[in-house]
Amino acid sequence: MTAVHATSFSPTQDCLQLKPKQVIPDESAGYLWCIEQGVVRTVTWDDEGDLVTLGLWGVGDCIGQRFTSMAPFQMESVSDVQVRAVPVSSQELGLVLRSHIRFMEDLFLINSYKLAPQRLLHFLTWLSHRFGQPVEQGQLLDIGLTHQLIAELTGINRITATRLLNELEREGQLIRLPKQRIILSSTGLGRALG
Template sequence: MYSTNLSYNSAFKGQIPYRLFAKREMLPPRNDILWRIERGAVRTLTWSEDGTFITLGYWGSGDLIGSPLSKIKPYHIECLTHVEVSIVPPHLWYQDVNALLSRIQQGEELLSIVHRKPISLRLWQFLVWLSAKFGRDVEQGKLIDVNATHQEISEVLNTTRVTITRLLQEFEGEGKLLRRKRQIILRSPHLSPSHSLNN
């Protein structure tokens, strides 16, 4: 069931309607439009036959998302934050070639990270990828502005929540990151994706 409190923003930028969604809402499945994220973060996901969630990607400001970009069924788009999206009808898709190319590149990059070994390297490179996409500079390093749970991270990286929790504790102990409630700050000297790990 989708929330009924979705409403069009009263402002129309370039005659394209905007819609607002709350955290954890699902964007309605539409085969006739794409959504451009103007503000916020979402994840695309499906699930396996046994009910295990499979995260397909994380998307933020400037990214295009929507059912026409995937052949995977079921296909859902979940808001990780409050989200503002604009509606892009088919006759305007040709104007967004750069956004579509960026989506392909990000998808391939994430896919390559998911297959890295050992799992410690896989997790670290995923955190660096998130910080590049959703991070903002703070005094201690780069704050990841998406509060992904340990369970959600484990679903992306095809491992267990317990493993993610253990590795994050190890990274924190080694000074690679700081944790504040659900927020993660990557320490600046360690931000290179190729930074070697001893785990």
């Protein structure tokens, strides 16, 4: 199991600011974490101790231990993150659960594509809709998107993910920027999926 920086939390403090790779504490006091800034990933470990990314969550999403039966389970910041502890009524919990189910269905559908290039293109398109910021050349993904994280979420090994990303860059479908940021071409990805 990979050690990640733990974050302390006091029930009297309702908001946390985190740097990448910091762990968000469990919500044992009956609250959820609502993401106000940044991207968080939820993770577990398999029987061999390898990290498994369960999902990526962004602004407006609420996350917490109560949504999973996975053990161990951890919430880790991918970028600079601000989360707020919020108590949740049963009615609100239903809305959050529907959102989580929709998210998981999206990932299941993406991972159903048998060919790795097709799976990656659909995943990048999904990311651009979920986390992208419009820029002149397309959609900017400024979420610290590593090749390893792409591989974990798509079921493609890291080497294949890197090779496919290089091909997409050569074809003009994406532009790599410093600090693991990429721009997805609005015309290139649409053509590839059409």
